[in-house]
Amino acid sequence: MKNGFRTGLLALAILSAPGIAQQSGVSFSHKDWEVVCDNTLTCRAAGYTSEDGIGGSVLFTRQAGANTAVSGEVMLAEMSESDVMPEKLTLWINDQPAGEVKSEKEGWTLSAIQTQGIITAVKGSGKVEFKGGPDPFVLSGDGAYAVLLKMDDVQGRLGTPGALTKKGDKPESNVRVAVPAPVIHPVKPEKSQERPLTAPELAVLKPKLLATLNEDGDCDRIQPTEDEEAEKISLTPLDDAHSLISALCWRAAYNEGKGYWVVDSKLEGKPELITVSGSDHDVGKIYMSQKGRGLGDCWGMASWIWDGETFRKSREATTGMCRNLHLGGTWDLPTWVADVKPAGKGNSAP
Template sequence: MRIATLLLASLAAANPANPIWASELPKLSFQHHDWELACDNTRTCRAAGYHAEEGRNRPLSVLLERRAGPSQAFDVKLRLGDADDGIDLPATLAMQVDGRALGTVELKGEESIGSLSASQAQALLRAVAGAGKVSWRAGGLTWSLSGKGASAVLLKMDEFQGRLGTPGAAMRKGGRPEQDVLPPLPAPVVTAASVPAGELAPLGKEEERILLATLRKTAGNEDCGDLEAIATGESKFAYAPLTSTTMLVSARCWRGAYNEGHGYWVANRKPPFAPALVTQSGTDYDKGVIGASHKGRGIGDCWGHDEWVWDGRRFVHTASGTTGMCRGIAAGGGWSLPTLVSRRPAAGAK
């Protein structure tokens, strides 16, 4: 239950070290039956639909991406589950809506992803918004898309992007001017600061005792149960330099069946340490970047990801998202469904 909660909440979306930066940005995550929605802070939305989970349906997923702003069309992609009874995935699929032929979809690349034409995308939208049946066929096999939950997800997307009542709305079309649709927002630019290489030597026993006691008393660390393992010697702190006076302290906070989360704190190198929590769900750190990556279930077909970047003063939450539902689409997940995105200038850029 803990991992599922983390995944649905985009893991560490609440970042005590910089709460205002992330919390004031518009974003949305929503799931209903066989469909889900992720809208990021630029107001781009991505809806993913899947095969019906009940019954013996071949795994597939569609991704409907729509950027913010007036007169934006849907970009619709199709992906078949790559672990489907050990069959070789076809290169071309025949598309049908309510039994009516709608041309073919070519699957390309190592991931075998197909792009729907504008007319195919519109037919799919009309079908799943109502009670239509959408399927693809090849080699005597059929892959069927569930429409259960689609109308609720598309309605949420329209609402988030300010499209309700406009001609371009997916669900509730109307005569409100298309120019009333909310505009796109720029992705925040985060400039990463350089950090010294390597790790810091462990603190002395007395300083480490003070640090541990401080962390135990600091609000927000109540869920870091494995801090107690530091005191017994079962676990250890790790230290990385950030500036000449500050460091990044890390320690395991919790462990599950196939995931674990580490706490990361920005602290002074000497007492008083004044630790500031970044996350309790981190999984790796490298050169000023903290990452968090967790499976939604043991076979690893669904993941949640987060990232924090050191800007010289604090760790900024720069990315958050999942790979979609646990539906057996692909090892590592079927899609990228971000709710938080940012831009980092290239090295040397001004």
């Protein structure tokens, strides 16, 4: 499937074993709700209105570990600059006022009491409504219980007092602790120009590149049919020992994916495939940004950073369901985060 997120590359896997979140993240959706947990076991659950493009969305975020709180945010639909955001937004639960929602620069923040009130309502048959916005905003409860159950399961909270769904008397010490994010020390590559492979280099390297690919044609532009011309394959030196190989792998209606490989500068060893769905690279970083659909209201993103040996994945995320709420996407839902620490310069944001 090339017209949306590439299967197995951009679509976030729905994984049943909670422990897998430590390695690759967990994503699960049901009806109008979804949850995404990253490799540190921080989980984010988003709920939407039942009708696309109307109202908005709510996001609950909870870090791993015993006795951690759930934070809540609200995003109203805003598809154009002409949409005017209200000065006041009021939460109503079961047709009773539950207070004004605090306005922030990028959206609205729920109090702890409001957050718990919404969770209690949507996991049952309660009604949650936000009044004051440009459109009616009734939060759907369809799928909420299943998603909150998955969130509890991933974080090991089932049967504990802090569970959102199946509470019990198991001690909070049974709850999974947060997993440290992997540390990346970026290395700035040498300044060099990208150049096309020569014919002799291509003859040596192309079979090795093809050997790194799956059989489902995930880089069919460098292995064209008889009626097509092969895409140019380029080389960019990274240092004396390593080079970056790049080529256009696929093109679809509103996305295209570039392949990136790390090779030894003598082209003697086996290339290391980084991705076949990249968008660009610059100064030791490979980027990916792909639309979920042509409208541009949902995206998948990723990045990889050069550490002197390879490009290590520093981040992978989507913006949530394609619900016609925000151009550029509604939320930031990472499945993979890393702690990027430039040598001798302290920490930087992942």
